[in-house]
Every structure is written in structure tokens, then in C-alpha cells.
Amino acid sequence: MTNHILRWGLLSTARINRSLIPPLRASPRHRLVAVASRDPDRAQSYAQAWQIPHAFGSYEAMLASPEIDVVYISLPNSLHAHWTIQALRAGKHVLCEKPLATRVEDVDAIAAAAAETGKQVAEAFMYRHHPQTLKVKALIASGAIGDVRLVRGSFTFTLTDRGNVRVNASLDGGSVWDVGCYPISYARMMIGTEPAEAFGMQFVGPSGVDETFVGTLRFGEDVYAQFDCGFRAPFRMNMEIVGSEGVIVIPRPFKPTAHETIYIGKASDQLEPITIEGPELLYLGEVDDMADAILNGTSPRISLQDSRANVAAMVALLQSAKEGRPIKL
Numbered sequence: 001m002t003n004h005i006l007r008w009g010l011l012s013t014a015r016i017n018r019s020l021i022p023p024l025r026a027s028p029r030h031r032l033v034a035v036a037s038r039d040p041d042r043a044q045s046y047a048q049a050w051q052i053p054h055a056f057g058s059y060e061a062m063l064a065s066p067e068i069d070v071v072y073i074s075l076p077n078s079l080h081a082h083w084t085i086q087a088l089r090a091g092k093h094v095l096c097e098k099p100l101a102t103r104v105e106d107v108d109a110i111a112a113a114a115a116e117t118g119k120q121v122a123e124a125f126m127y128r129h130h131p132q133t134l135k136v137k138a139l140i141a142s143g144a145i146g147d148v149r150l151v152r153g154s155f156t157f158t159l160t161d162r163g164n165v166r167v168n169a170s171l172d173g174g175s176v177w178d179v180g181c182y183p184i185s186y187a188r189m190m191i192g193t194e195p196a197e198a199f200g201m202q203f204v205g206p207s208g209v210d211e212t213f214v215g216t217l218r219f220g221e222d223v224y225a226q227f228d229c230g231f232r233a234p235f236r237m238n239m240e241i242v243g244s245e246g247v248i249v250i251p252r253p254f255k256p257t258a259h260e261t262i263y264i265g266k267a268s269d270q271l272e273p274i275t276i277e278g279p280e281l282l283y284l285g286e287v288d289d290m291a292d293a294i295l296n297g298t299s300p301r302i303s304l305q306d307s308r309a310n311v312a313a314m315v316a317l318l319q320s321a322k323e324g325r326p327i328k329l
């Protein structure tokens with residue numbers, strides 16, 4: 001760390017890096033210093049195209065560099081836990097793309113590595129840091145809609161690229177890991193407890209992964225979450241929170257812009273708008289949250305316990321769909 005500036009390295013040349021690079025350049029607490037690729041030529045050309053000072057021809061080489069403080073892991077899902085642990089053991093802090101892992105045991109191994117090394121690690125759910133999300137959470141906490149009874153939401157888009165990592169079973173592709181993780185994470189946060197039971201139904205495509213998934217989580221006596229996700233429907237994302245005394249509708253829950261509107265009312269035919277201003281750069285929240293944790297000693301907004309519970313819910317949903325029965329958590 002140089003004068004309280006975090007030196008970041010991108011672990012892979014993934015498409016999603018494009019969302020992180022502008023916020024890393026917008027804040028004086030961050031400096032993007034390196035990119036690593038499995039392919040040295042790709043690392044070089046990526047570094048040149050994005051004006052990144054250092055290119056590493058392997059992930060190991062970047063992790064061995066003393067010039068890096070924080071690693072952003074933007075690998076396919078099946079590689080998240082392994083490289084998060086390698087980075088922690090190399091003395092780096094880690095911001096890892098969602099899902100943090102695809103097995104609960106792997107989240108526990110990440111937590112053990114973080115505890116051993118004293119380094120920070122957080123899952124990159126950017127929407128969690130946006131003022132819109134915090135506003136919805138505050139409305140619920142204030143009792144604005146009474147007791148939460150049902151959280152319902154969707155995240156779908158049409159995926160036609162059959163070579164995409166999202167439809168690669170060996171890389172833990174699938175719509176639940178890719179986009180279902182958002183409504184599940186959202187519902188758990190707004191309900192404020194963890195699910196007790198999961199039931200899911202899925203369409204498994206020729207890829208061998210779930211390409212459509214419809215799921216239910218039961219949280220308590222009369223508290224549920226329901227969601228659908230998939231790669232075979234038009235782009236849709238939305239959430240609705242139903243309380244004992246009202247309803248909140250969030251039309252853009254996961255990729256909120258700088259100017260958002262949510263709707264709240266005593267019933268669905270009495271909704272009133274609330275406008276919310278946010279940052280121009282959606283992904284600024286997650287990098288600044290890392291900086292607060294590393295430089296100021298705060299706890300990351302998304303704890304490892306939170307990530308663990310999200311992974312546990314998805315594992316149970318996928319098991320339920322496979323076995324055709326509800327799964328207790």
C-alpha cells in the first residue's frame with residue numbers, strides 16, 4: 001500500500017472488468033496497476049488497450065508481485081474459491097465476483113484463509129451498495145409496509161452464445177449461479193433471516209446447466225421468497241416486497257442507475273413513487289467499500305456469513321430441482 005492508495009490487479013481479462021475499471025480510476029484511493037491472464041500475449045494486449053501499467057502472463061505471477069494490494073477475481077464461477085484462497089495466501093485483499101463460491105465448504109475455506117492471513121475478502125454484489133438498496137432496506141426496517149411476508153423477483157436475459165462460460169457445466173455455469181443469485185440475495189437481505197426450506201424447478205438445456213429456474217424459499221411460518229431466472233427469456237429484472245401493510249415495487253433492483261424510482265403503497269393500486277439519486281458509476285460502491293475495509297478497518301458490507309448463506313440457498317435450490325423434492329436448510 002502506498003500512502004493509503006490501494007494498488008489493484010485484475011485476475012483475468014474478463015468482460016466484466018470493463019465495469020470495474022472506470023470506478024477504480026474515479027477514486028483517489030485506488031490505482032489500477034496490473035492485469036493477469038492465462039495467456040501472456042492476451043495480458044499484454046489487454047494492458048495496452050486499457051492503459052494498465054503491468055501485464056502478468058499468469059495468475060501466479062501477479063499474486064507473487066509485491067506491487068499489488070487488492071486482487072479483483074473475475075474468473076468463471078468454478079474458479080472463484082480457489083483463486084480467492086490463493087490470493088489471500090499471497091497476502092492480497094480480494095474482491096471476488098459473484099457467486100463467491102459454488103459450495104458452502106469453499107466459503108468456509110475462504111473464511112479460514114481470510115482469518116489466517118488477516119486480509120479482507122468480499123463478494124462483488126454491486127447493487128448492495130447503491131442508495132436505492134439502502135433506502136428499501138431502511139423503509140422495511142422502519143415498518144413502512146409492516147412485516148415482510150413475501151419477496152418476489154426475476155432476473156432473466158436471452159443468451160445465444162453457446163460458448164459462453166454461463167452455459168459451461170464444468171465451470172459451474174447455470175442461471176441460478178449467474179443471475180438467480182441476485183433475487184435470492186435481495187430477498188434474504190430484505191427478509192433479514194435465512195431460509196429454512198428450498199424448492200426449485202428447472203429446465204436443463206443441452207449445455208447440462210439450468211437455463212430456466214423457478215424457485216421458492218420458505219423463511220418462516222408465513223414468510224416466503226419466490227423468483228425466476230434464466231437465459232431463455234427477454235431481459236427482465238424486478239423485485240416486489242409484500243408486507244402485512246403494504247407493498248414496495250423496485251423496477252431496477254440489481255443494476256440501478258444514477259436516478260431511480262421505486263414505488264410504495266398500502267396496496268398495489270395505491271403506489272406512490274420515491275425517487276433516489278445514486279452514483280454515476282454503479283460499481284464505485286463495491287470498490288469504495290473495499291477501501292473502507294482495508295484502509296479504515298470497517299467490516300465489508302457483504303460479510304462472508306452473508307455470502308455463505310446465499311451459496312447455501314442456491315445449493316439447496318439446485319438439489320431440490322434435481323431431486324424433485326423440497327430441501328431443508
Ligand SMILES: NC(=O)c1ccc[n+]([C@@H]2O[C@H](COP(=O)([O-])OP(=O)(O)OC[C@H]3O[C@@H](n4cnc5c(N)ncnc54)[C@H](OP(=O)(O)O)[C@@H]3O)[C@@H](O)[C@H]2O)c1
Nearest residue numbers: 012013014015016037038042074075076077097098099165
Ligand atoms: N457483478 C456483475 O455485474 C457481473 C456481470 C458479469 C459477470 N459477472 C461475473 O464475473 C465473472 C466473469 O464473467 P464474464 O462474463 O466477465 O466472463 P468472461 O468474459 O468469459 O471472462 C472470464 C475470464 O476468465 C478467464 N478464464 C480462466 N479460466 C477460464 C476458462 N476455463 N474458461 C474461460 N475463461 C477462463 C479468462 O481470462 P484469461 O484467459 O485472460 O485469463 C476469461 O477472460 C463470472 O463469475 C460472472 O458471474 C458479474
